[in-house]
Amino acid sequence: xxxxxxxxxxxxxxxMTALLAGPADALFVDGNRxxxxxxxxxxxxxxxxxxxxxxxxxxxxxxxxxxxxKLQDVGRAILFYERALRLSPGDDDVQTNLGIAQLxxxxxxxxxxxxxxxxxxxxxxxxxxxxxxxxxxxGLYLALMAGVIxxxxxxxxxxxxxxxxxxxxxxxxxxxxxASLAGREFEQSNRREAVIxxxxxxxxxxxxxxxxxxxxxxxxxxxxxDRSSGDWVEIILPDRKSGWVKREVLEAI
Amino acid sequence: MRQRTLKTxxxxxxxxxxxxxxxxxxxxxxxATVDRNVVGLNxxxxxxVEFSGxxxxxxxxxxxxxxxxxxxxxxxxxxxxxSFVNGRIxxxxxxxxxxxxxxxxxxxxxxxKVVYEGKTYQTQPIDIEIRQSAPSPPTGxxxxxxxxxxxxxASLQENLFLRAVPSKTRVYPNEPVMLSYKLYTRVALGxxxxxxxxxxxGFWAEELQMKETPSSIEVVNGREYQVYTIRKLGLFPVQPGxxxxxxxxxxxxxxxxxxxxxxxxxxxxxxxxxxTRTVSIRSEPVRIEVLPLPSAGKPDGFSGAVGQFRLTGxxxxxxxxxxxxxxxxxxxxxxxxxxxxxxxxTSFSSDFxxxxxxxxxxxxxxxxxxxxxxxxxxxxxPRVAGRQVIKPVSFSFFDPQxxxxxxxxxxxFAIDVxxxxxxxxxxxxxxxxxxxxxxxxxxRYIKTQPPDFRRIGQGLHNSPGFWLLLVAPLVALAGAVIQxxxxxxxxxxxxxARLRRANRAARxxxxxxxxxxxxxxxxxxxxxxxxALIGFLGDKLxxxxxxxxxxxxxxxxxxxxxxxxxxxxxxxxLQVCDLKRFSPAGATAEEMRAFLEKxxxxxxxxxxxx
Numbered sequence: 001x002x003x004x005x006x007x008x009x010x011x012x013x014x015x016m017t018a019l020l021a022g023p024a025d026a027l028f029v030d031g032n033r034x035x036x037x038x039x040x041x042x043x044x045x046x047x048x049x050x051x052x053x054x055x056x057x058x059x060x061x062x063x064x065x066x067x068x069x070k071l072q073d074v075g076r077a078i079l080f081y082e083r084a085l086r087l088s089p090g091d092d093d094v095q096t097n098l099g100i101a102q103l104x105x106x107x108x109x110x111x112x113x114x115x116x117x118x119x120x121x122x123x124x125x126x127x128x129x130x131x132x133x134x135x136x137x138x139g140l141y142l143a144l145m146a147g148v149i150x151x152x153x154x155x156x157x158x159x160x161x162x163x164x165x166x167x168x169x170x171x172x173x174x175x176x177x178x179a180s181l182a183g184r185e186f187e188q189s190n191r192r193e194a195v196i197x198x199x200x201x202x203x204x205x206x207x208x209x210x211x212x213x214x215x216x217x218x219x220x221x222x223x224x225x226d227r228s229s230g231d232w233v234e235i236i237l238p239d240r241k242s243g244w245v246k247r248e249v250l251e252a253i
Numbered sequence: 254m255r256q257r258t259l260k261t262x263x264x265x266x267x268x269x270x271x272x273x274x275x276x277x278x279x280x281x282x283x284x285a286t287v288d289r290n291v292v293g294l295n296x297x298x299x300x301x302v303e304f305s306g307x308x309x310x311x312x313x314x315x316x317x318x319x320x321x322x323x324x325x326x327x328x329x330x331x332x333x334x335x336s337f338v339n340g341r342i343x344x345x346x347x348x349x350x351x352x353x354x355x356x357x358x359x360x361x362x363x364x365x366k367v368v369y370e371g372k373t374y375q376t377q378p379i380d381i382e383i384r385q386s387a388p389s390p391p392t393g394x395x396x397x398x399x400x401x402x403x404x405x406x407a408s409l410q411e412n413l414f415l416r417a418v419p420s421k422t423r424v425y426p427n428e429p430v431m432l433s434y435k436l437y438t439r440v441a442l443g444x445x446x447x448x449x450x451x452x453x454x455g456f457w458a459e460e461l462q463m464k465e466t467p468s469s470i471e472v473v474n475g476r477e478y479q480v481y482t483i484r485k486l487g488l489f490p491v492q493p494g495x496x497x498x499x500x501x502x503x504x505x506x507x508x509x510x511x512x513x514x515x516x517x518x519x520x521x522x523x524x525x526x527x528x529t530r531t532v533s534i535r536s537e538p539v540r541i542e543v544l545p546l547p548s549a550g551k552p553d554g555f556s557g558a559v560g561q562f563r564l565t566g567x568x569x570x571x572x573x574x575x576x577x578x579x580x581x582x583x584x585x586x587x588x589x590x591x592x593x594x595x596x597x598x599t600s601f602s603s604d605f606x607x608x609x610x611x612x613x614x615x616x617x618x619x620x621x622x623x624x625x626x627x628x629x630x631x632x633x634x635p636r637v638a639g640r641q642v643i644k645p646v647s648f649s650f651f652d653p654q655x656x657x658x659x660x661x662x663x664x665x666f667a668i669d670v671x672x673x674x675x676x677x678x679x680x681x682x683x684x685x686x687x688x689x690x691x692x693x694x695x696x697r698y699i700k701t702q703p704p705d706f707r708r709i710g711q712g713l714h715n716s717p718g719f720w721l722l723l724v725a726p727l728v729a730l731a732g733a734v735i736q737x738x739x740x741x742x743x744x745x746x747x748x749x750a751r752l753r754r755a756n757r758a759a760r761x762x763x764x765x766x767x768x769x770x771x772x773x774x775x776x777x778x779x780x781x782x783x784x785a786l787i788g789f790l791g792d793k794l795x796x797x798x799x800x801x802x803x804x805x806x807x808x809x810x811x812x813x814x815x816x817x818x819x820x821x822x823x824x825x826x827l828q829v830c831d832l833k834r835f836s837p838a839g840a841t842a843e844e845m846r847a848f849l850e851k852x853x854x855x856x857x858x859x860x861x862x863x
Contacts, residue, residue, distance in 0.1 A: 025703040035699050055706035063699040070696075072672070097696040106604060106636045138722060145726030149733040200604070200639050218604075218637050 024055045031063065040067040058088040062097070069101055075219030077101045079195040082222065082253045090129070105220035109238050125183035133184065137177040144170040192225040194235070194250040201250075203243035207232035214243040225252065281308040283315075285365045285376035292354045292383050295452035297327065300350045302365050302376070309333075309346045311369075317350060318363030323383060324352035327457050327491070328593050333611050344608075353452065354383040409532060411476075412439040415503060417536040419488075425546050427559035427590050428653040429623050430488040431461075434501055434536060437471070437478040444506040445483070448533065451499035455543075457590055459487040461618045487623035489590040490543040498539040507532050546651055552660050554598050558650035560589020564597065566646055566663030575673035578632050581643055583610075583663065586626030589650070591616050594627050597648040604641055606634040638672040755792030759785050759856060763849070770845050776834060778845055782852055783830035786823070789856055793863055803827075815862045822855045 031046035044067045050060055065080035081098040084091065128136070147167035154160035196217050204211035207229045217223070223235040226242065235250070236242045281304060288299040302315045320326075333346045362379040413436075420431040436445070463485060471480045483503075490496060507530055546559070562585055569580045583597055591614050601607045608631070616625035635641050643666040652659050762785035769777045791797065794809060803824065810820050829848065833840060840848075 024706045028703045032699060032701050050706065051709070054709050056709045057704040057706050059700035059702070059704040060706070066696055066699050093697045093700065100696050138719075142722070142726060145730060149726075149730055152730070152733045152737050155737070200637060216602075216604075 024050045024053055040070045043067050058084045058091055062094050074101055074104045075195055075197040078220045079251055106218045107221045125180045133181050137181050140170060140174040140177055144174050194223055194225050194252045196221040196250050198249035201245050203245055205243060207244045281306040281369050281374060283367050283374040283376050287379055287381060290381055294354055294357055294383055294385055295450060297351055297353050302348045304346045308369050309344045312346060312367060315348060316366040323356040323360045325355050327351040327353055330592055333609055357383050357385050413534060415534045415536040417539045419539055419541060423542045423544060424490060425544055425559050425653050426490050426493055427557060429589060431622060432486040432488055433482050434484040436481045436483050439478055441508045442505045446504050448504050449502040451501055453488060453498060455491055455496045457489040459618060459623050461485040461487060493543045493545040496541045496543055500536045500538055503534040504531055505534060550658050552649040552658050554647060555649040556595040558594055559653055560587055562587035562650050564648050564661035564663060568666045572669045574671045575635055575638050578634050579668060581631040581633055583629040583646060584626055588622050588624045591625040591627050597646050599646050601633060604635055604637045606636055608632050635670040638670050641668050641670050751792045751795055755789055758792055759789035762788060772842055775840050779830045779833040786827050819858045819862055823859050826852045826855050
């Protein structure tokens with residue numbers, strides 16, 4: 001019975017998606033044709049219209065990144081490759097092109113090693129691909145619920161005793177799987193990152209143009225966002241350097 | 254097929270890395286030369302170590318062999334030439350080490366060693382010969398001819414002497430001292446030769462060239478002398494402390510006999526015909542006190558330059574494109590030890606790729622002091638478009654005349670950098686292995702298959718299927734609980750509930766009994782214990798307490814497999830209770846406590862066997 005409900009829901013969802021994706025597909029194909037012809041600016045316009053429809057995909061962001069790269073806008077190319085990676089972290093094409101685009105950026109920032117416990121937690125949270133993590137947690141949850149229901153219904157009999165024990169074991173596993181998934185979700189929701197788009201940015205020690213210049217960054221540098229104050233946002237580099245820049249020089253991933 | 258491709262790729266990679274290795278190895282070439290192989294004692298010679306190849310610019314120093322036995326180190330200077338060919342940098346660097354010969358004989362300069370990327374490079378050994386009498390300035394040059402009085406031995410000292418005149422005797426390190434050797438003569442002198450040229454140990458020496466020996470007339474102690482400046486040196490002290498320069502010894506031929514002065518004899522008034530005597534002329538030793546530089550007011554960037562200098566900076570272009578080179582030229586000119594001038598400290602923005610500068614120097618040894626200029630050329634390659642600024646460069650030196658430090662500064666240069674044609678064509682240094690792998694690659698082609706587009710911001714948390722999967726089991730769970738309750742009530746399984754609370758109820762009653770455990774309330778105590786025993790049995794077996802008949806209960810217990818001794822113990826306790834409740838005989842507190850413990854043990858035994 002439950003399986004049927006699931007199947008129906010999934011079918012409905014995919015049908016709705018297909019219905020809405022019609023114009024998006026056409027725009028995508030148009031964009032690809034323009035890219036092929038070397039009209040990168042026109043291709044970008046087509047791709048952007050898909051975004052305006054409220055649709056996104058790894059391939060769309062990847063192609064837009066390629067357009068910007070060809071137009072020699074390394075900052076935006078990196079921004080869109082990063083967006084594509086947000087959707088599919090393991091995509092080989094995206095990783096390769098991002099690496100090539102990063103070659104053209106002048107900033108070489110060394111990543112500072114993290115605290116060992118944080119590294120351990122991070123490794124644990126990323127042990128499995130997210131898709132499998134979600135599937136595992138969901139499966140364990142369903143199995144646990146089945147166990148508990150069985151235990152309630154057969155309590156006082158031998159089978160009930162075993163159902164109870166199995167439920168406890170499942171609960172422990174679910175806790176472990178759930179913690180890793182939760183850790184990953186937390187990290188992703190807390191990871192507010194941006195890419196510098198302005199050609200050159202002076203990073204200041206505090207908000208306001210009269211502050212002291214701490215260092216400078218160039219288009220394509222990926223930074224983490226922290227506090228904000230008026231027009232100014234605080235950025236943190238992978239090597240832990242931080243400073244303030246105007247909000248208009250960067251765009252969040 | 255796939256396997257084959259993989260194998261080919263692996264083979265290619267191996268070949269490429271092997272080729273890379275040999276190219277690496279050939280990247281540096283080292284050569285050592287001396288400016289001359291035959292040197293006079295106390296003369297200077299230069300050992301030049303020349304590096305060529307792309308690794309050359311990163312070489313900072315070479316390991317010189319031990320040369321203390323025959324030479325004293327004076328100082329070093331570095332010059333460099335860099336060329337760009339097809340984006341590749343090739344450079345040529347020369348480090349010149351100046352030495353002074355200190356011992357006579359034939360010596361071998363052992364190989365110079367350089368370690369570069371873990372590999373040691375060696376040069377060929379060099380033979381050098383140090384001779385007692387240097388191939389000194391030609392004697393004929395000082396064949397002075399003059400009309401003087403012929404003189405006898407006694408008055409020679411007064412009429413012919415040599416003075417070593419330093420321009421200063423108290424100087425700072427690197428402050429120039431001009432040392433002039435002046436020959437004072439009132440006699441006819443010819444065929445002057447250098448016999449001993451003193452060592453200038455502790456000084457960097459520059460010999461000033463004189464096209465002709467200047468002569469003048471000076472009056473000393475009321476006598477008129479013809480004065481010849483026969484040698485002039487620019488000396489730069491290396492270290493503070495007292496320094497002594499030994500006498501210079503000359504020899505010359507002097508006419509000793511007086512002649513008649515008539516027009517005829519004038520014909521013979523010539524060294525060629527005159528009877529002459531060879532005399533030795535010796536100067537006094539020169540004492541120079543080298544003072545340490547004052548520490549007060551020493552600027553941060555000071556690195557030992559002393560003298561009078563001017564600094565100018567120029568750029569050859571103000572508008573260029575990215576990845577093109579602009580040359581920033583720094584010129585230091587003035588009076589002082591030009592050859593050992595430290596490089597001004599420059600700090601170029603990281604937006605410029607920059608290379609060690611090429612420098613050259615021009616030294617003017619013609620005048621009365623050592624002056625010249627040193628030009629540094631920095632090749633800067635902007636990597637980023639926009640307005641780039643070359644910050645002012647400063648240079649500090651000590652001005653010995655004013656006795657204070659001075660700092661010079663160039664102006665600031667702004668360069669407008671337009672975007673070059675190809676963003677990735679020029680490959681700056683400092684790439685990681687991973688990055689090198691990507692150099693020269695084009696980006697991968699777009700994804701052509703229309704993907705499954707999804708709503709922006711759509712994740713699991715807003716897909717209904719996910720929530721359905723989460724909530725459905727909970728609903729099922731609630732259903733199961735209700736179903737179970739319903740079934741239990743239908744069955745009227747009150748016994749189950751009683752069984753579950755039997756232990757708790759018994760504990761409660763025993764606690765009540767313990768509360769009344771005193772000699773004056775013994776009846777109450779035994780009544781409570783009795784209630785606990787009966788109540789526990791009733792709960793366990795689901796029998797009403799009122800209808801409990803001892804025999805019947807015992808047989809029920811036996812039928813459920815309880816051991817007879819457990820049953821006997823339990824009912825023994827019950828009997829004691831009844832006995833004590835209705836008999837007048839009193840019990841002590843200890844008896845009561847012991848009985849309570851016995852009851853508890855009987856209860857737990859029964860509980861375990863049920």
